[in-house]
Amino acid sequence: MNRKFNIIFILISVSLLAILFIVVNQFGLLKVKYDRALAFTSKSIQTDMIENLKNHNVPYKADEEGFIYYPSEHESLVESILQTVEKKHTKPHVIFSDDEIKGYFTNLLDEARIPFRIRKLDVTGKESIEWDWIYNDEAHKLYRKAIRIATGHSQNPNIFFQDSEKKNIFLTVLEKEGIPYQLKKLNGIGEYYIEWAWKHDEKVQKIITEVRERKTEIAKERCRIVFQNPEQKTYFLDLLKEDNIPYKLGEIEVPGLDIADSEFIEWNCEHDDKVQLLIKKVKRAN
Incomplete structure (x- = not known):
């Protein structure tokens, strides 16, 4: 009798727990x-x-x-x-402002039998060359080769990141790997591209791939940003203080860097998701 009672009690308890879970989940009580x-x-x-x-x-x-x-x-x-x-x-692509490099690149793509598409960008009038992901690794190698042929190694390889998080990760990895780089200002838009020497290019390309594919955790330590607008910087610092996000200020020391305000703001990357929202808030406000 007791055994039968225990079984009934267990079944009732399980049923009540199941009902409770459904109710809690249905009404959003599980936060x-x-x-x-x-x-x-x-x-x-x-x-x-x-x-x-x-x-x-x-x-x-x-x-x-x-x-x-x-x-x-x-x-x-x-x-x-x-x-x-x-x-x-x-699709992976490159944008060209130099017709000579573009010519070398398209010839190399043709020789390698890699299909590509040339698309004119409406805003700038420049041309973009696109290819399928399956050819991405080979196309990037040919692109580097086209630059070397056209410039005779006189133009250093470089990259521009629109994604500030990826840019921060990339710079941190370069510093950890001891790869020297320079920040060069893009004309008229207040942004910077990153340049390095050809002798480091093979290693840097691997880092770029890891950063783009989110395969690296190397830089999940410190993130940073540089504001050229003093009002934006002040507003950003105020937001960090309001959200109790610890930060520090420092001076960028990179040979060849030519900017009026080279002070960076740095924070622990564990706060980066929240900080990126604050950065967007700052940019929307100006």
């Missing part, structure tokens, strides 16, 4: 911490990302400004989904 964020400038990519998150049962929140927020415990899965979505919507 989900959305402590990671992604920003998208393309609505179609954001929409595709949302569909993939749904398919993988990843909880998320999205807003009209292009942000998607998700819990950090799903970060590895989200990174994997993001890579797939980005590859679906974008």
Whole structure:
């Protein structure tokens, strides 16, 4: 009799717990911490990302400004989904302002039988050469070769990152690897590209690949930014203080750097998701 009673009691308890879980989950009483964020400038990519998150049962929140927020415990899965979505919507490409380099590059692509497409950019009028991801490694090697042929090694290899997080990671890795670099100002837009010597190019290209594919954790220590606008810098520092995010100021010491204000703001990269939102807030305010 007691055994039968115990079995009934256990079944009732399990049923009540199941009902309680359903009720709590249904009414959102289980708090989900959305402590990671992604920003998208393309609505179609954001929409595709949302569909993939749904398919993988990843909880998320999205807003009209292009942000998607998700819990950090799903970060590895989200990174994997993001890579797939980005590859679906974008093709590897280079933008040319030098016709000679472009000519060498297209000839090399033809010789290697790599199909490509030339597309004119509406805003700048410059031309972009695109190819499929399957040819990406070989195309990049040919691009470097085209530059070397056209410049006779007189023009150093360089890169420009629109993504400030990736730029920070890239610079930190260069410093850790002891690879000297220079920051060169892009005409008229207040941004900087990163330049290094040809003798380091093979190693740097591997670093670029790791940074772009998010395969490196080397730089998850300190992140930094340089503001050329004093008002933006002051506002940014105020936001860091309001959010209790520790930071430090320092001077960039890079040979060949020619900027009026070389003071950087540095923070621990564990706060970087939140800091990137603050940076966007600063830029929207000006």
